[in-house]
Amino acid sequence: MSIEKFYKGKRVLVTGHTGFKGTWICGVLRFWGAQVTGYALEPPTSPSLFSISGMESGISSIIGDIRDFEHLKSVFDETHPEIVIHMAAQPLVRESYLHPVYTYETNVMGTAHVLECIRLFPCVKSFINVTTDKVYKNKEWIWGYREEEELNGYDPYSNSKSCSELITDSYRNSFFEDRKIAVSTVRAGNVIGGGDFAKDRIIPDCVRAASKGERIQVRNCQSTRPYQHVLEPVLAYLLLAWKQYENAGVAGCYNVGPEESGCCTTGDLVELFCETWNACFQTDITWICSPGEGPHEANYLRLDCSKIKSCLGWHPIWNIQTALDRIVQWNRAYFRKDNMRKCMEGQIEDYINYADMF
Numbered sequence: 330m331s332i333e334k335f336y337k338g339k340r341v342l343v344t345g346h347t348g349f350k351g352t353w354i355c356g357v358l359r360f361w362g363a364q365v366t367g368y369a370l371e372p373p374t375s376p377s378l379f380s381i382s383g384m385e386s387g388i389s390s391i392i393g394d395i396r397d398f399e400h401l402k403s404v405f406d407e408t409h410p411e412i413v414i415h416m417a418a419q420p421l422v423r424e425s426y427l428h429p430v431y432t433y434e435t436n437v438m439g440t441a442h443v444l445e446c447i448r449l450f451p452c453v454k455s456f457i458n459v460t461t462d463k464v465y466k467n468k469e470w471i472w473g474y475r476e477e478e479e480l481n482g483y484d485p486y487s488n489s490k491s492c493s494e495l496i497t498d499s500y501r502n503s504f505f506e507d508r509k510i511a512v513s514t515v516r517a518g519n520v521i522g523g524g525d526f527a528k529d530r531i532i533p534d535c536v537r538a539a540s541k542g543e544r545i546q547v548r549n550c551q552s553t554r555p556y557q558h559v560l561e562p563v564l565a566y567l568l569l570a571w572k573q574y575e576n577a578g579v580a581g582c583y584n585v586g587p588e589e590s591g592c593c594t595t596g597d598l599v600e601l602f603c604e605t606w607n608a609c610f611q612t613d614i615t616w617i618c619s620p621g622e623g624p625h626e627a628n629y630l631r632l633d634c635s636k637i638k639s640c641l642g643w644h645p646i647w648n649i650q651t652a653l654d655r656i657v658q659w660n661r662a663y664f665r666k667d668n669m670r671k672c673m674e675g676q677i678e679d680y681i682n683y684a685d686m687f
Contacts, residue, residue: 332687335571337362340452342410344395344443345417346388347372347379349525350459354414354563356673359387366408368393368401369417378524381669395439402446409452412570415443416459418490423529425486426624436489437496444500447510455574457566458497458514462555462586462632463487465516473555473589473633476516476582483625494582511573511580517562518555518586518632521652523659523676524669525559531595535602536660538614545603545616550596553629555586557645558652560680565643568686572641579640586632587645598649605653609661646683655679 341358345351346367358365365388372379379385389408393400395417418436419425425432440458447453465474466481480495482488494514501512521532528534531547538545565585573580586592599616606614637643647655655676662672681687 332568332571333361335574336567338364339412340364340366340408340410341412341414342366342368342404342408343414343416345369345415346384346390347377348416348420349378349522349527350520350559350563351416352378352382352384352524353522353559353673354416354566355384355388356382357560357563357567357677359384360674360677365389366404366410367391368395368404370394374526376526378526381524381663382673383670395442396434398442398445401442402449405446405450409450411452412455412574413443413447413453414457414459414566414570415440419486421527421529422463422484422486422626423624425484425489429485432485433489433492436486437492440493440496444497448500448504451508453510455570456510456512457570458493458512459566460490460494460514460516461487462516462518462584462630463627464491464494467627467630469627469629471629471631473586473631474584475633476584476636483627509577511577513569513573513580514582515562515566515569516582516584516632517565518557520559520562521556521656522559523656523663524673531598532602532656535599535606539603539606539612540660540664542612542614545599545614546619547595547599547616548620549626549628550594550599550618551628552595552626553592553631554595555592555630555632556598556649556652557587557591558647558655560677561585561587561645561647564680564684564687565637568641568643569637583637583640584632584634585637585643586634587649589631591645591649592631593649601650601653605650605657609657642686644686646680
């Protein structure tokens with residue numbers, strides 16, 4: 330069975346569906362004909378990819394707070410999902426310094442609420458908790474972190490996601506092992522792609538500056554990160570949700586990131602962005618390293634993705650240059666006021682056609 334045939338007609342609940350990554354995963358599921366229910370707050374940015382892509386017309390979109398357990402439970406009762414992909418979160422490091430309690434309430438208790446609903450509703454057979462590469466205790470190693478490394482994120486966002494991992498493991502051990510519910514957590518690297526309008530993220534900052542003809546300001550140009558196009562982790566989540574639905578033995582904790590060559594400094598990423606943007610728009614955008622003051626940021630972060638490659642046959646499809654090509658293409662279409670649903674589906678189809686593991 331192909332992954333498209335598997336998802337056709339499947340009842341899938343996605344929390345955080347109005348966000349950047351949530352919209353992309355709903356786009357793929359809609360493309361495959363799944364019955365998608367989304368549960369999230371209103372889109373976190375204006376403009377938002379969720380609105381631009383017309384995603385609401387293709388799924389059942391429910392606006393709700395992941396901290397509201399009774400409302401969330403009523404959605405489970407109404408929809409009886411077979412697969413749950415948990416992406417709802419306060420996702421920004423800098424925001425977590427400003428609002429740490431809200432970050433913990435959302436990222437920790439929100440996860441507990443989802444898991445409790447799964448405990449109460451036996452219709453769920455496959456659960457994916459989307460966390461982050463920042464769950465690891467960062468020791469500034471030059472090699473990639475493996476899934477068995479210590480979890481202890483530094484800042485409130487990263488630490489709350491470490492806690493989310495621990496809660497998931499507790500529910501797995503306490504309630505799900507005897508019920509044949511496949512439970513996995515996935516730790517993805519830094520995600521980039523068209524339609525991200527968030528503040529304090531490098532590519533959205535680049536696009537905002539470039540679209541105004543301004544020089545791009547980079548806070549930490551020497552930091553190394555595992556940058557990857559958003560479709561890389563999105564398709565990995567869906568691949569894992571499918572495989573563990575059919576064989577709970579493959580469930581576990583997984584890293585998802587680029588090949589080693591995809592791990593680059595932020596300065597290198599921005600340099601490539603400028604070259605790609607300038608070639609497309611016939612401009613002369615440049616950038617400058619402007620550190621300034623700010624909260625703690627890790628300097629070095631890589632992921633070892635050997636496990637998901639070995640267990641699921643997953644591997645990255647688009648390198649960093651291809652990812653930037655697609656980002657610039659998306660923004661060109663957006664500025665021209667093209668049909669962004671078609672643009673998004675075109676990139677999804679392009680990615681899937683490149684892949685050989687679906």
